Amino acid sequence: MIELRNEIPDKNNVKSLVLLLNQNYQPLNICTARRAISLMGLGKAEPIINSSRNIRSATASLPLPSVIRLYYMVKIPTTNRRLSRQALFFRDKFTCQYCSKKTRQLTIDHVIPRSKGGLHVWENVVSACADCNHKKAGLTLRESELKLKASPKSPSPNPYYIFQHRNIAEEWKPFIPWEA
Structure with a gap:
């Protein structure tokens, strides 16, 4: 098992981003490599796609995950979007x-x-x-005497809001329902 400490610099790629998928391959979140490795070490997730980089410890070198999948289902919260x-x-x-x-x-x-x-x-x-x-x-x-083109409404909850306005890694694209 790889032991990760807070003192480890990012040269070991522990701050790299990893796509976290639900059991049914639905995107859930984006987490750090540190969190992804922790989930895999606890037996809660499996790697789906590894990046070309490795993560090293004193005794081992493992491929850095780019996409991981949970072994169990997590309910996706549908929160209302904040007005900004x-x-x-x-x-x-x-x-x-x-x-x-x-x-x-x-x-x-x-x-x-x-x-x-x-x-x-x-x-x-x-x-x-x-x-x-x-x-x-x-x-x-x-x-x-002005007229609205459309009545204003609250946007419907979107569980994929975390992917909007962000650059998506190539290896994540097959798992995301649209080109964000």
């Missing part, structure tokens, strides 16, 4: 929800203005270009 500027712009596809202008220069607009009791929740915020946001200002839709 970036998540909102992705939900709205970087498009103004009033004039349909595609731009990276977006602002957050509250459909029911906060000054009139509107909340900062998924169902009350949309992406707006600066011109439309200034035109609407602190007015309601009726007062501003």
Whole structure:
């Protein structure tokens, strides 16, 4: 068994990232090589794909896993997505929800203005270009005479959110349901 200590520098690749799969090969998480080796050492996981690198101890050298699979099923939590500027712009596809202008220069607009009791929740915020946001200002839709292209909704829970906006290793791609 390889003994890993906190003092081991990363030249041994223990901080490398490993894809963790459920028993049914569904992606669960991304963990460090240290955690992956620990799971394998405890008999909870098996390596599926090894990287070209090795991990060394004083007495052994083993292939560094790139993808491991648990021997048992883990329920994937489906948590609601946190509202953030970036998540909102992705939900709205970087498009103004009033004039349909595609731009990276977006602002957050509250459909029911906060000054009139509107909340900062998924169902009350949309992406707006600066011109439309200034035109609407602190007015309601009726007062501003602007029309929404689509009603704002909370995005559905996505168990694969950890793979969005990140570079995916080539050997992980067969296990991820879409090109993230």
